[in-house]
Amino acid sequence: MDEYIIGIDIGSSKVRAAAGKMDKYGKVQIIGITSAKCNGVKKGIVVDIDNTSEAVRECITALERMVDIKIKEAYISLPGGISELLWNKGVVAVSSEDREIRENDVKRVLKASKIVTIPSDKEIIGVIPEQYIIDGYDKIKDPIGMSGLRLEVDSQIILAQTTVVNNLFKSVIKAEVKVLGVVFQPLAISQAVLKDDEIQRGVAVIDMGAECTNIYVYEGGNLTNIETAALGGSIITNDISVCLKIPFLEAENLKIKYASVGEDDANYNTKIEVDADYNNKIQVDYYTLKQIVEARVEELLYIIDEKLRSSEYYEKVSGIVIVGGGLGLIKGIEDFSSNIIKKPVRVGTPGTVGSSNPLYACIAGIVKDVSYAAKGSNFSGKTEKLQENEYKGYTKGKDKKEVKSENKNGIVLKIKEFFTDFF
Template identity: 90%
Template sequence: MDEYIVGIDIGSSKVRAAAGKVDRYGKVQIMGVASAKCNGVKKGIVVDIDNTSEAVKECIAALERMVDIKIKEAYISLPGGISELLWNKGVVAVSSEDREIREGDVKRVLKASKIVTIPSDKEIIGVIPEQYIIDGYDKIKDPIGMSGLRLEVDAQIILAQTTVVNNLFKSVIKAEVKVLGVVFQPLAISQAVLKDDEIQRGVAVIDVGAECTNIYVYEGGNLASIQTAALGGSIITNDISVCLKIPFSEAENLKKKHVSLGEDNANYNIKIEVNADYNNKIKVDNYMLKQIVEARVEELLYIIDEKLKSSEYYEKVSGIVIVGGGLGLIKGIEDFSKNIIKKPVRIGTPGTVGASSPLYACTVGIVNDVSYAVKGNKLSADVEKQPEKKYKEYTKSKDKKENRNENKNGIMLKIKEFFTDFF
C-alpha cells in the first residue's frame, strides 16, 4: 500500500477514486479508477453520513479489486463550492543573522497572513500564497535561499464551514478509510487538466456536477475566483425522464450515449428503444430527445456565461475548460458552448492512460498533487495546523507517509494537527 497513492472525490451523484504510483522516471501512473453511486450528498454538502459512507466503501472495494491491494488510507478533496477565498497579507522580519530566508521564515509569514477576522461558524483550512515580496521586490514564487530583511506574502485564505467539513470527514472515516490529507479541489483539477500557460494568461474551469456547477477562474498563475451555480447535469436528466416518461437511470443513459448537440437533421428520424418500466420497452424520438437536452443545456450555459461576465476577470479569460460529468460527456458540447459563451471551449481530460475522462479530473489531480509533495517539491498552499486533536481516531497511528509529508507546503491539507475544532 505504501507505494500507492489513493485519491477520493465525493460528489453529489458519485464517489470516485483513483490509485496511482510514481514510476522509476518520476512520473505518476494511474493504476486504477472506480466509482459508486452516492445519494448522501446534495450540492457538495453531506446530508446523509451513512449513505455517503456506504458509497465510499463500495467505491474503495471496486478499486481494491482493480489494483489488487487492500486500501486503508486515502486523500480526499475539499470542494471549492463549499469554500470561500479571502485575500490577506503577512509580514515578518527575516530572523537569521546572515539575512538568508529559510523555511522557518516562510512558515512564519504564512502564519502571519492567517491573522484575519472570520465568521464564528467557519474555519481557516489553508493558505495559497500568490506571491512573496522581499524588501519591496515582488512576484517571487520561492523565497527560500534568497537574502533580505523583510519578507511579505500576498495570500488567499481558504475558509470552509466547520460542520460541513466535519460531516465530510466522518463519512470517510465511517467507511474505515484513514484520511491522510485533503486536497483543495480547484487546485487539484488545475494540476490534472490545465497547462501552465493557460493558468498564466487566464482560463476558466467549469466543473459541472450533478447538482451544482463550480466556476474556477485562474489568472496570473493563481486561482483568482470561485463562483457557484445551483444547477447541474441532473436537471438535464430529470427533464428527459419527465418529458419522455422513462426512469431516471434510463434518461441518464440516453443523455450520455445518444444525445449529440448541434448536428444536422440526418439522425432526426431515428427511434431509440429504452426500458420504460420493468420489461416494458418504448421507442423514443431522437429529435424530441435532442430538443429537450439542447433547451436545458442552453439555459445552463447562459447562467455560466452570466456569472463569468459578472466577474472582474472575464476579460482576462482566454478559454473555457469543462470537466465533470454534467456536461463533459455530452457529444458536441464544445461547439455548442462556443456559440453561447463566445470563447474557445475544450473538454478537460487528464493526460493519463486509464483515466482520460473529465469525470476523473479531480481524483487524478489528487494523486498528482500528493506524489508531487512526497517527492519533496513545494506546492502553492500552506496548511492550517492545530496544536491538538480531539478526534483521536485520526491520530492513533502516524505512519511513515505522514511523517514524510509533515513539513511539506502544498495544496495538500495534511490531516496531522488538522481540524481540531471540528470534532
C-alpha cells in the same frame, strides 16, 4: 501500499476513488479508478453520513480488488463550492543571523497571514501563497535560500463552514479510511487539465456535477475566483425522464450514450430503444431527445455566462474548460458552448495515464499532486506548502500524531492524523 497514492472524490451522485503511482520515468499513472453511487451528498454537502460512508466503503472495496492491495488511508478533495477565498498579507522579520531565509521563516509568514477575522461558524482550511516579497522585491515563488531582512507573503485564505467539513471527514473515517490530507478541488482540477500558459493568461473551468456547477477562474498563475450555481447535470436527466416518460436511471443512460447538442451527422429519424417501466421497451425519437437536451443545456450555459459576465473576470478569461459529467460528456458541447459564452471552449481531459475522461479531472488531480509532492518535485510553481491545520473534533483523546508531508509545491493541506476508532 506505500508506493500507491489513493485519492477519494465525494460528489453529489458518485464517490470516486483512484490509485496511482509514479513510473520509472517520473510520470504519474492511474492504476485503477472506481466509482459508487452516492445519495448522501446534496450540492456538495454531506446530508447523510451513513449513506456517504457506505458509498466510500463500496468504492474502496472495489478499488482494493482492482489493484490487489489493502487500503486504509487516502487523500480526499475539498469541494470548491463549499469554500470561499480571502486575500491577506503576512509580514515577518528573517530570524537567522546570516539573514538567509529558511523553511521556518516561510512557516512563520504563512502563519502570520492567517491572522484574519472570520465568522464563528467557519474555519481556515489552508493558505495558498500567491507570491513572496523580500525587502520590497515581489513575484518570488520560493524564497527559501534567498537573503533578506523582511519577508512578506500575499496569500489566499481558504475558508469553509466547520460543520460541513466535519461531516465530510466523518463520512470517510466511518468507512475505516484514515484521511492523510486534503486537496483543494479547484487546484486539483487545474493540475489535471490546465496548462501553465492558460493559468497565466486567464481561464475559467466549468465543473458541472449532478446537482451543482462550480466556476473556477484562474489568472496570473493563481486561482482568483469561485462562483457556484445550484444546478447540475441531473436537471437534464430529469427533463429527459419527464418528457419521454421513462425511469430516471434509463434517462441517465440515454443521456450518457446519445445526448448531443448543435449540428451533428446523425440521422434525426433514428429510433432508440429503451426500457420503460415493468420491462416494457419503447422507441425514443433521437431528434426529440436532442431537442430536450439542447433546451436545458442552453439554459444552463446562459446561467454560467451571466455569472461570468457579472463578475470582474469575464474580460480576463481567454478560454473556457469544461470538466465533470454534467456537460463534459455531451457530444458537440464545445462549439455549442462557444456560441453562447463567446469564448473558446474545450473539454478538459486529464493527461494522466489511465484517466483520460473529463469525469476524472478532480480524482486524477489529487493523485498527480500528491505523487509529485512525495517526490519533492517542483512541478508547477503555482502554490507553496500550506500550513498545517487542526480539525477539531475528529479525534478523541490527547494523543494526536502529526501527519508528515514533504510537499513543497503541492496543494495538499496538512492535517492531524485521524484515528479510525473515532466512532
